[in-house]
Amino acid sequence: MRREAEQAVIAQGASAADVSVDVTVDPQSNTVRAIATGATELRTQDRTHRVTDEELLGVAATSLSVDRSLVEVLASTDSHVVFGTTERRRLLRPARQAVRVVDRDGVVRFVSQDARVEQATVGTGGDFLPRLIGETTSYGDGGSRAPALQLIVGPRIADLSGVLDESQLISLARTEVEGRDRDESLVAVLETRA
DSSP states (O other), rough: OOHHHHHHHHHHHHHGGGGGEEEEETTTTEEEEEEEEOOOOOOOOOTOOOHHHHHHHHHHHHHHHGGGOOOOOEEOOOOSSEEEEOOSSTOOOOOOEEEEEETTTTEEEESSSSSSEOOOOOEGGHHHHHHHHHHOEEEEEEEEEEEEEEEEEEEEEEEEETTOOHHHHHHHHHHHHTTTTTTTTEEEEEEOOO
């Protein structure tokens, strides 16, 4: 269903690298929705100018509203760099890690005020993803809630935040990396749900 939605948007002229598919699973009504969005490339780009790592750091620092010295690279792929900064909190509250995912053109593609970031390869994703999802699943009176997951693989950021069930999220994440080169970088950005 996810791939069909993605292909339908690409067939209408969307840039394959910019297609986003949001999958929502509603266990109460037994429905699954896949909504794909994308756009044609409308920006004019100077292909002779390559955005430097320093410029990417500046973009992230501006977005995070902190000094550049407080920003660190948490993960990096050929298409994206994930930056973060730790925000100390008072009164025994745990520190939060604000995160920005910036593409290699210098555009902020994802923003989180508190997320965990882990990097691996597609080949190790089969063990890596279930472990991470299990560690960041929250439990409460209403049962368990899987984390909001953004999966960066290749030029795409797969938004899997619409899935609340842990086993369904693991299955969907595995489907997302299926058929890719085992040595390709894989980055997971996870937000624990309250």
